[in-house]
């Protein structure tokens with residue numbers, strides 16, 4: 371199956387092989403070497419010298435960790451959400467008692483730094499800003515650097531969901547002054563799901579010292595203290611860490627600049643190919659993502675029927691629309707282990723399948 375969803379993403383064979391290694395003692399020397407090696411190399415990818423902690427969870431657990439380790443119930447938090455995943459981040463903060471102020475957005479557009487600045491000026495009491503680097507539901511990549519700069523100017527902590535961008539799209543944690551940054555193994559990292567990665571700045575640790583939201587399993591101070599001894603506070607996802615170690619070998623051998631350039635190429639190729647089929651992109655072209663492309667369902671085409679046909683007869687699996695975009699869009703994932711041939715195969719399959727579910731290009735443009 372050509373699995374073209376925005377995570378879990380396909381894994382190279384040597385990464386999958388690593389998953390079948392025998393278990394090791396998670397309090398032993400081999401594990402200490404493993405976690406220290408993986409952590410150090412991830413810091414290179416995050417472009418940071420901040421602490422970086424690995425948690426046994428999917429990306430959402432990392433987002434929850436970002437919230438509960440820096441905030442207190444009753445804190446005002448500004449959400450710059452531009453879609454489903456941004457709304458999820460805001461929902462986590464609300465679940466733990468934060469007062470969330472939303473900037474507001476039009477689906478398919480990037481967050482506007484000027485609008486964020488206005489909201490922050492109106493809410494001087496805000497403690498932190500929830501930002502999404504790449505909104506996977508709409509296929510939009512925010513100008514994170516500019517948004518973070520606005521947050522810095524207003525003296526706010528930045529909590530960043532970079533789950534579907536880090537490792538695929540350039541992001542410089544230290545240079546951009548990002549406080550807490552989250553990603554997860556099953557997106558751009560070519561590894562199976564199970565490990566969330568979270569970086570914490572000095573400012574974030576200061577916030578941690580005062581933060582009163584309840585936390586235990588995801589207390590990042592416990593993770594930081596254990597890491598000093600080459601351990602994790604609780605049993606880690608050993609097999610996924612084996613896999614991530616091998617995936618990082620491949621990414622760093624390719625070179626991160628080459629990894630970013632490859633994502634740029636396949637992103638552009640996907641957008642061009644989709645437009646050549648007469649289909650319309652959902653995202654504002656100026657902010658279209660290089661890891662996921664969201665496509666408007668053409669008139670008269672049932673998304674469910676199209677996706678089913680692609681799976682059953684063309685061996686290609688795409689993702690449907692999310693939230694308010696369910697039934698109205700579909701999405702092509704192109705992050706992690708992906709090259710031009712994967713995209714060409716996807717585009718060829720779409721070209722063959724679309725007319726079979728009632729699509730004619732003239733109707734699309736009408």
Ligand SMILES: *Cc1c(COP(=O)(O)O)cnc(C)c1O
Nearest residue numbers: 428429430455504506533534554
């Ligand atoms: C995948 C994803 C997440 C995390 O989802 P999990 O299923 O918990 O890993 C969060 N934010 C974005 C933008 C994502 O793409």
